[in-house]
Amino acid sequence: MMNGYAAHLSYDLKAGVRDTSHMLMIYLFPIGFFLMIGMFMPRINPEFLDIMAPGMILFAIMSGTLMTIPFTLIASREGGIFRSFRVNGVPATALITIPVIGAVIHMAVATAILTTGSGTIFGALMPVRWAPFVLAFGLTALCFATLAVLIGIVAQSNRNGTLIAQAIYIPSVMLGGLMVPEALLPDGLRAAASLLPATHAMRAFNTLALSGEALTLTTVLPLLVLSASIIVNLILCFALFQWDSRPLPTARRMIALTAVLPFALSILAVQVL
Amino acid sequence: MSDVAIEIRDLTKIYGDNRAVDGLTFDVPHGTIFGLLGPNGAGKTTTLECVEGLRKPDSGRVRVLGIDPARHPKKLWDAIGVQLQTSGLPDTMTGREALAFFSRYHGRSPDYTILDRFGLGAKAQEQYGTLSVGQKRRLALAIAVSHEPQIVILDEPTAGLDVESRMELHRMMSELKAAGTTIVLATHDMAEAEKLCDRIAIIIQGKLGVVGTPSQITAAGDQRTRIQVASMNGTFLGNAPELPGAVLTGVVDGYARYSSEAPSKPLTALIRLLEEHNDELVDLRVERPSLEERFIEITRRNK
Structure with a gap:
């Protein structure tokens, strides 16, 4: 017999498909952006083809997590859905992990489309090593999905959630190496970019999967940072989750800022290495 | 159990x-x-x-x-x-x-x-x-x-x-x-x-x-019964008559309203009065205090 968790996950996947705004952010928007940018960006900057596949994958992951998950969670909390779930024995574990698993499954589909399209339609650089590519995808998707759940838990309202998500999304697109290679950024901005998960995701894709660099502490560091971020995000999600429809007290919300810790520490680690 | x-x-x-x-x-x-x-x-x-x-x-x-x-x-x-x-x-x-x-x-x-x-x-x-x-x-x-x-x-x-x-x-x-x-x-x-x-x-x-x-x-609350009466020829309008064992509380919308702790006596008197005045009954309502009234009473008392 299917248990509650499996039934919940099954519903979550179906809900993602039924919700047109989710479909837009998970599939239509990233794929549309990919096709549009693929038509002119390689003419302006031919080197863009070297980062096109990971850049577009990361764009899709950020859109499909930061722009969807927080709002579903905030609406569920405010609408008393969490409380309905609670009195029927739905555990907090399910409410935290199921959106993450659902997002990773949707992102895997979007990634397959974008990777294939980058190579076949635009002749973009393809991974030379697929195992690190899949690993980089998995960790990136988990990192952004857990971050999105954390935003959904700590945001006071939908508007507040939008502000927090945009505060990560927009700098990530501009500084994370999606459009412009990280090496071309000024030194000051490169340090700031290191605080963004997108930067580490791009490094992971570029060094190990696309360039096929040897496994060293330096090349593996982005994967370690993403892994540490996933763990920190999950710990924060479980520690800060609440069933009540009221928002978290400000002091507790501020604890969520420790999510930036793995990225801040990575700046020190790079200097040491 | x-x-x-x-x-x-x-x-x-x-x-x-x-x-x-x-x-x-x-x-x-x-x-x-x-x-x-x-x-x-x-x-x-x-x-x-x-x-x-x-x-x-x-x-x-x-x-x-x-x-x-x-x-x-x-x-x-x-x-x-x-x-x-x-x-x-x-x-x-x-x-x-x-x-x-x-x-x-x-x-x-x-x-x-x-x-x-x-x-x-x-x-x-x-x-x-x-x-x-x-x-x-x-x-x-x-x-x-x-x-x-x-x-x-x-x-x-x-x-x-x-x-x-x-x-x-x-x-x-x-x-x-x-x-x-x-x-x-x-x-x-x-x-x-x-x-x-x-x-x-x-x-x-x-x-x-x-x-x-x-x-x-x-x-457990106020035990007074409410009696409301309206008749064809207006016996109970204007200077509404007193009824034994009841207190006249007012005349509103064509109804005379009485309050009584023992309603049988005033009700008997009311029927007799109608006969004496050759009047006909249009509506008669006898109401015990409802839970809602008791609720209001308790709420007010406790405030």
Whole structure:
């Protein structure tokens, strides 16, 4: 017999498909952006083809997590859905992990489309090593999905959630190496970019999967940072989750800022290495 | 098994400076419909949330079927069904999915026939967001009872419903009671409480105002009967005559209104008066104080 968790996950996947705004952010928007940018960006900057596949994958992951998950969670909390779930024995574990698993499954589909399209339609650089590519995808998707759940838990309202998500999304697109290679950024901005998960995701894709660099502490560091971020995000999600429809007290919300810790520490680690 | 389904002793819940529930004590007997009444902010929902395991009491004892809700919530949630005051489902979830979803979490196979029983068979595949308020409430009740709980807790289940939907929910509650389910019903609707409940507790400012059967509660208050009379030739208009054993309280909208502690004497006199004046009776109303009036009386006294 299917248990509650499996039934919940099954519903979550179906809900993602039924919700047109989710479909837009998970599939239509990233794929549309990919096709549009693929038509002119390689003419302006031919080197863009070297980062096109990971850049577009990361764009899709950020859109499909930061722009969807927080709002579903905030609406569920405010609408008393969490409380309905609670009195029927739905555990907090399910409410935290199921959106993450659902997002990773949707992102895997979007990634397959974008990777294939980058190579076949635009002749973009393809991974030379697929195992690190899949690993980089998995960790990136988990990192952004857990971050999105954390935003959904700590945001006071939908508007507040939008502000927090945009505060990560927009700098990530501009500084994370999606459009412009990280090496071309000024030194000051490169340090700031290191605080963004997108930067580490791009490094992971570029060094190990696309360039096929040897496994060293330096090349593996982005994967370690993403892994540490996933763990920190999950710990924060479980520690800060609440069933009540009221928002978290400000002091507790501020604890969520420790999510930036793995990225801040990575700046020190790079200097040491 | 004890006759008591829910036992509450000296329950206290404090939010900051506000004692939302202050030393509440009462029992809910098995197989009854127990009404929880009180004005807004009286502490009904907080009391229910302590019973449902959603809040931990600051002091006192709550036992539901012998279970301590604060210590064994999962065990409790398999034994009770709850319809919260502010509860919802995801807009994209269908009734059938909702039933399967919650049944699985209760470790059961879903019994979809319950949707037919609650008049939702034709709506089973429709998404929650498209249902009417009445249909949403019926679905919430269907989910609350789908795992065959011994106790069902309903927090204002008929608020905002039209008359027909309300009657439908009343019928469902009566059926559940007939099947042996204990129901705790928090409501603002006095007529609903008087009609459905076997016992009622009125909570005022977190404290127990009164507890008993609806008859006991109304009998304990002001015992004066109201008599209202209107006649064809206006015997009771203008200078309305005095009636023995009754006090004239006014003449409003063509009716003379009297108040009496023993209405038989003034009623006999009233009929005689009509005969003497060759007048005909148009309308005669004899009303005992209702639960609503008793509720207002208790609320005012306690404020």
